Amino acid sequence: MKSAWHKVLFSFALVLMFALAACGGNDEEEENAASGENESDSSKTIEFMHLWPEGSSKQHHEIVNSIIDEFESDHPDVTVDVEILGNEQYKEKLKVLSTSNELPDVGMTWAAGFLDPYVGGDMFAPLDDILEGPLKDKFVAGTAEAYAVDDVTYGLPLELNITPLYYNQRIFDENGVEVPGTFEELKEAIQTLADNGVTPVALGNKDRWTGSMWYMYLADRIGGSKALNSAIDRTGSFEDPALIQAAEEIQELVDMDAFINGFNGLGNDEAKGYFINEQAAMYLMATWDLPEWTTNEDNPQEFRDSVDYAKFPTVEGGEGDANSYVGGPGVGLFVAENSDVKDEAKEFVSFFVEKWGERSVTDAGVIPATVVDTEGLDLPQMYIDILNDLNEASNLTLYADVQMSAGVADVHLDSIQALFGKAITPEEFAKQQEDALAAEE
Amino acid sequence: MNKVMSNKAVIALYVLPAFILIVALIYGPILITGYYGLMDWDGIGAKTFVGLDNYMELIKDAKFWQSAYHSFLLAFFSTLSLVPYLAISLILAGKVKGSDLLRKIYLIPMLLSSVAIAQLWVKIYDPNNGMLNSLLTMVGVENPPAWLADTNLVLYAIFVAILWQYAGFYIIIYYAALKGIPESLVEAAKIDGASPIQIAYKIKVPLISGVIKVTVVLAIVGSLKYFDLIYVMTGGGPNGASEVIASYMYKKAFDTFDFGYGSAIAFFLLLITLIVTWITRKLTASEDEIQY
Amino acid sequence: MAQTQSTAGKDNSILTKVGMSVLYIGLIIVAVFQIYPLIWLFQFSLKSNSEVFGMSPFALPQDPKWENYVRVWTDGNINLYFFNSVWITVVSVLLTLLFASFVTFAITRMNWKLNKLVLGLFMVGLMVPIHSAIIPLFSFFLELNLIDNPLSIILSYTAFNLPLTIMILLGFYYTLPREIEEAAVVDGCSIHRIFFQITLPMTTPVLATTAIINMIYNWNEFIFVNTFISSDKFKTLTVGIQNFIGQYLTDWGAIGATLMISIIPILIAFLILSNRIVEGIAAGSVKG
Known part of the structure; x- marks a missing residue:
């Protein structure tokens, strides 16, 4: 026993010393490396943080790597250092880095409400020179604007999503349901499906922004494309009758059992699972899910063949039209204001956006925020249709939770969940958000 | 004796490394957090000193008090759950055939990371395809509840998962404590004709009372700052029905860019925990710790 | 074990045996609950997303995706x-x-x-x-x-x-x-x-x-x-x-x-x- 413990202790001491020595060594090396960097101007490093890991987003990841390779071979004196994180961890780390003013030279940001505090804290560099220069007129109208604060643009978008209503043709056929063109028809379809014991709509409202999409569309179709926007930008009010009526319609849908049982406790991933397994007939989701219905081999072929999409139905007597969409740019690139390689970083961003736009839709199924010429592209039919719809779009309303500041967005999302759960009335729903918006003015 | 055991240099040598670590890495940060709590700060831009405004707001914040109530409930149930865990440990530490294997099996869930446990319980509670509701439907229950969507049930549904997650943690501590009881004491009682239950209740439990008190504190403190499963499984919802202090704090600090307020919640949480722990220690204090 | 039974056996061996059986059944049920997550996780790791979310969580993967491990x-x-x-x-x-x-x-x-x-x-x-x-x-x-x-x-x-x-x-x-x-x-x-x-x-x-x-x-x-x-x-x-x-x-x-x-x-x-x-x-x- 005694000698055994001696051995354990001895080896423990060794490990400890080794560890400390090893770490100490690292320190010195790093310092040397750092000072070396400063001394020679010949080689520069751009730190780039993104959220497309190889495991979950293989195609994205590969495009990024090949763009970086291309950029590095064009600029032999520049190396791009990449750090990759998952979605949630990315947001958390960005936050921590910004508190110490340690943002990477180039990284990804979301539009409007997410971007505002970073701009307010002078963390992001203005990118108007790129927008006016090499990338002039390259973006779909309204996308880069979502990254502007007081007419200065701080981010260049990489994606553009709109939100179609996906449905399962096979389930529709089996139940004798037609693709709804109006809200009345949608309600009839829901009634028929519910009567036949089929779940009409898959909705994962634990995530809250999912329910927000339904509400936003109804607000748009009833009150027109300006109703919600003017409530948020304070030229109007959230207690607009159209916005209250939209909330009433939501609760009517809930009463009709339109949404899957237990939707307020289901995440979006689970809700999508119901749709993919043909346990629900409809699913309102953005175009980022297009690969799921077209190219993703994990999902059964029969299922993918039976999925189609429709524009969100119009409400009779309402002011909105079918070509008005809820959607918006997803992530965009920013350049850190305090970057010591700002010029190179801007050049990289400009290069990246352009190359990404050329390849993202064909290689990764991501609709870029830059204009895509569909001619001659080898794409699934659903992509072609969506891209054509985009060209005909009359309006694009940015997702409410992205438009709003983070604090108000949280109130909005909580109210959505409460509205769907019938914990509050449509009037209370409107009032809560009106109060939150007014408090921020 | 006293001289050897009062050597100041040795005491310093033994205590200082750990002490410096926790002062630098725990006390430093939490005091800085307390300082941030006096600021209006989004975590990015300039800080504005607002004095106790955040705390004033906190005291009036109904959502905060709701989440605090949930945290206290969790602390209460966690403490209660120690009784069955102690019972299981008593059985396992007794001379039951196969107890060695059983003990190892019982501790397996403890090895799983929160990611895995959250996924498992989400699958258990899924309202339509889930394990629990499949079983309930099979035995003839109509319309089984949608556990995580029902504002009346969601908190308790998650509590079950949390208590289960920590079962192994307490069982292993109790088990080790029970194994430390000298065999001679138990043998003596047996010769006196005590039944196994009497031995457990009259001898074993009092002997490990020090450890039990520690676990009570651990359960309460752990519950008050609990975060993991709740954040992953419900995000505090629906409608705040499963929000706890730590998840509310996280939301404020990291999701809604209200870093000053989030820090105030964090610091307030520390104060609450301190007070509750102090009360617990007073309530469980006995003449002195059992010594041989 | 032997000791427990010999001392207890003097009083009431049938009752003890019944008690012990109940105890064991209880212990084994708990053991099943505790070891199931590991089995579940193993099944889970062989599924595709559509199986993870669609099928009953009890269901075995229909076409085990060992390539998950390779990936x-x-x-x-x-x-x-x-x-x-x-x-x-x-x-x-x-x-x-x-x-x-x-x-x-x-x-x-x-x-x-x-x-x-x-x-x-x-x-x-x-x-x-x-x-x-x-x-x-x-x-x-x-x-x-x-x-x-x-x-x-x-x-x-x-x-x-x-x-x-x-x-x-x-x-x-x-x-x-x-x-x-x-x-x-x-x-x-x-x-x-x-x-x-x-x-x-x-x-x-x-x-x-x-x-x-x-x-x-x-x-x-x-x-x-x-x-x-x-x-x-x-x-x-x-x-x-x-x-x-x-x-x-x-x-x-x-x-x-x-x-x-x-x-x-x-x-x-x-x-x-x-x-x-x-x-x-x-x-x-x-x-x-």
Whole structure:
């Protein structure tokens, strides 16, 4: 026993010393490396943080790597250092880095409400020179604007999503349901499906922004494309009758059992699972899910063949039209204001956006925020249709939770969940958000 | 004796490394957090000193008090759950055939990371395809509840998962404590004709009372700052029905860019925990710790 | 067992037998509940997303996707992460146990005025949630130039696990007989010898227990790693999971496979350490 413990202790001491020595060594090396960097101007490093890991987003990841390779071979004196994180961890780390003013030279940001505090804290560099220069007129109208604060643009978008209503043709056929063109028809379809014991709509409202999409569309179709926007930008009010009526319609849908049982406790991933397994007939989701219905081999072929999409139905007597969409740019690139390689970083961003736009839709199924010429592209039919719809779009309303500041967005999302759960009335729903918006003015 | 055991240099040598670590890495940060709590700060831009405004707001914040109530409930149930865990440990530490294997099996869930446990319980509670509701439907229950969507049930549904997650943690501590009881004491009682239950209740439990008190504190403190499963499984919802202090704090600090307020919640949480722990220690204090 | 039955058998052997059977049935049911998650996780790791979300969670994967494991191994830097996880966990656990034992020994065995106060300070450390310390900690390590250095994680793990470890050790130290140590003092033993050769061996069971708990915490931790480490060469296994969480699409099967791979070493370590718990104080005190 005694000698055994001696051995354990001895080896423990060794490990400890080794560890400390090893770490100490690292320190010195790093310092040397750092000072070396400063001394020679010949080689520069751009730190780039993104959220497309190889495991979950293989195609994205590969495009990024090949763009970086291309950029590095064009600029032999520049190396791009990449750090990759998952979605949630990315947001958390960005936050921590910004508190110490340690943002990477180039990284990804979301539009409007997410971007505002970073701009307010002078963390992001203005990118108007790129927008006016090499990338002039390259973006779909309204996308880069979502990254502007007081007419200065701080981010260049990489994606553009709109939100179609996906449905399962096979389930529709089996139940004798037609693709709804109006809200009345949608309600009839829901009634028929519910009567036949089929779940009409898959909705994962634990995530809250999912329910927000339904509400936003109804607000748009009833009150027109300006109703919600003017409530948020304070030229109007959230207690607009159209916005209250939209909330009433939501609760009517809930009463009709339109949404899957237990939707307020289901995440979006689970809700999508119901749709993919043909346990629900409809699913309102953005175009980022297009690969799921077209190219993703994990999902059964029969299922993918039976999925189609429709524009969100119009409400009779309402002011909105079918070509008005809820959607918006997803992530965009920013350049850190305090970057010591700002010029190179801007050049990289400009290069990246352009190359990404050329390849993202064909290689990764991501609709870029830059204009895509569909001619001659080898794409699934659903992509072609969506891209054509985009060209005909009359309006694009940015997702409410992205438009709003983070604090108000949280109130909005909580109210959505409460509205769907019938914990509050449509009037209370409107009032809560009106109060939150007014408090921020 | 006293001289050897009062050597100041040795005491310093033994205590200082750990002490410096926790002062630098725990006390430093939490005091800085307390300082941030006096600021209006989004975590990015300039800080504005607002004095106790955040705390004033906190005291009036109904959502905060709701989440605090949930945290206290969790602390209460966690403490209660120690009784069955102690019972299981008593059985396992007794001379039951196969107890060695059983003990190892019982501790397996403890090895799983929160990611895995959250996924498992989400699958258990899924309202339509889930394990629990499949079983309930099979035995003839109509319309089984949608556990995580029902504002009346969601908190308790998650509590079950949390208590289960920590079962192994307490069982292993109790088990080790029970194994430390000298065999001679138990043998003596047996010769006196005590039944196994009497031995457990009259001898074993009092002997490990020090450890039990520690676990009570651990359960309460752990519950008050609990975060993991709740954040992953419900995000505090629906409608705040499963929000706890730590998840509310996280939301404020990291999701809604209200870093000053989030820090105030964090610091307030520390104060609450301190007070509750102090009360617990007073309530469980006995003449002195059992010594041989 | 034999003893229990022989003593109890005198009173009421049938009742005892029935009681024992009920007890066993109960124990086995609990055991099934406890081991099922592992089986479930294994099935989960062989599924595709549509199976994970669509089918009954009891269902076996229809077409086991072993390629999930292949992907996990090739697409992620899993082998490197694996190595990092192991050495970072081992170093942190050893540091924590040593420091915690030092402190507990000094508090319970040595005589000084401030011991209660210092103990209280350690206990308060237990109450700080990680998320409320993470941002100040980041700036602290940044000042020390320790960001993206494994030392930052090791020190954080040690510091944040110390209070818990001390608390658990404390409960045991209080119940531990002091006679042997007192005798050693009388024999003129130095304090370090007492600590290393008597106290530490006597506390093997609790050290094994806290080692298990620490090991599990460190092995599964990801907030510190995420925040303090940016180079791939220092990341640990939990980060490997993130590799499969996408912007809009998460590959759950691959996450299952990563979790399954990462549980194996800790399961083995657990089984080994868990045996040390049983090697009770008796052995230590007789031979120490």
